[in-house]
Amino acid sequence: MPSSHILRFVLSPCLAACLTAGVSLEVLAQQTRVTTAVIEEAMIVEFLDVSGSVTAPRTARLSSEVEGRIAAFPVAIGERVAADQTLLTLDAEEARFEARGAAADVDEASAELDDARRRLNEARRLRESRSIADSELNQRANAVAVAEAVLRRQTATRERWESRIDRHRLTAPFAGMITARHVEIGEWASPGAALMTLVDLNRLMLDFAVPLAWYPRLETAALEVQVPGGSQWQDAEIIARVPQEDEAARQFLMRAELETSGTLLPGMAVQGRLRVPGAEGPVVPRDALLRRPDGQVSVWLAQEEDGEWRAQQRRVEIGASHDGQTAVLEGLTAGERIVVEGNERLEDGQRLALSDS
Incomplete structure (x- = not known):
């Protein structure tokens, strides 16, 4: 028989593995158009979402030093008062x-x-x-x-x-707003009994409950907050971290301050996001990740063999995600080419046509 009728070829390791797994040559021969990206290294940042509330550290339940009948009450709930302003007068x-x-x-x-x-x-x-x-x-x-x-x-x-x-004259110890009145004109006031509540709205704080494991990490952490009705994240300054007395809670109090808090009121709920930078490492687009029911995560790489691009699946261990990017802790290195679109039905060794090449 003429030697020209004999088809001679050498299987690449990737093709051999695919045939062993039962993948047909027809599938491998088909080119699938995909979009790829070269893996780059970036600062790996870990995020933690926390919930908190607005508090007013300077909140005073005002009372009289002497007893007597209330003769005048010149301020109303919701009224802003100045320091040393007369709030109430006893007979x-x-x-x-x-x-x-x-x-x-x-x-x-x-x-x-x-x-x-x-x-x-x-x-x-x-x-x-x-x-x-x-x-x-x-x-x-x-x-x-x-x-x-x-x-x-x-x-x-x-x-x-x-x-x-x-x-017999009660004055404001600081500037603020009257948020509650507990007595009225003509009633009897006794020493120590709360007559009204004064809140300083000029310096409000944000209190968050944070997992105890994050306590030592706040040294390098940055905080962003989103206030009710707002769509933008704002930078906030962490000013205190206080361990809780209840060890079973496994949480600690983190107190923060916004540079401008004009729209906040005590009791409002706020969302926070802690950001802790780490070492540099490979990051990939979130769309490149394939998650399996057993919790494993894999990606498809585009490997060049003999002038052709072929698909290769690889398991990875991932870290935190942010802005559509996910940190890869193990399994990838910078410079490799990863498939970000068209990775839904690939097979190991399948020929690829790169849309971005």
Whole structure:
């Protein structure tokens, strides 16, 4: 038989493996058009989604230092107030009576002191002419000392009543908004009982519950947040991380602050995203990944053999994903060509026509 009738060929390792697996030569001979991309290295970034809420660290439930009937309540719920602004006044008529009486006692003690000093000065002049005994001089000096002490005591009593009158007026310890009123005019206020709630809206915080495993990683983490009604992610500054007392929770408190928080109110829910950079490694488009029911992940590579492109499947271990890109921890190296479109029905060793070549 002529040698020209003999078909001689050598199977590549990839083709041999495909034939062993039962893949027909017809399938391998067919060219499938695919889109590929060259694997590049990039910074592998890990993300963690967290949920949190807006809190107001400066929230005060204001109460009175003295008891009394509420005489005036000049602020309303939702009203913004300035620091030291009067928020509530108690009836201080009785305290004013006591203060006026104390003031009269001060005047009386002052007059007695003036008289005692006059008598002492008179005794000193008589002492020069030896017209008064030393004992009388000492007695008048003691009378001045007693009168001075009485005046100091009466002055302190007057100041105490004046201070008590001031305490019948409740003022704002800081600027903020009145978010609750717990009493009304005419009701009786007792020391320590909450009369209203004041919230500082100028510096609101964001509190998140974060898995405890992330506690040491916050040193290099960045935080982005999305506020209710917003579509954009905003950078936020992590200002504190506080371990929880309940060890069973396996979480810790992360507190953050937005540069501008004008649209936020306490109690609002916010979404957060922690971003932790790692080492550089290969990343691939998410569409290139094929996930199997058993949890394994694989990709199709385009390998050039004898001037032709052929498909080769490879299992990989993947990491975090972001913006359509997924980090590959094991299985790929930079510079390899990966199939990103047309990878749904490929077979090992199948001929490829690259749309991007």
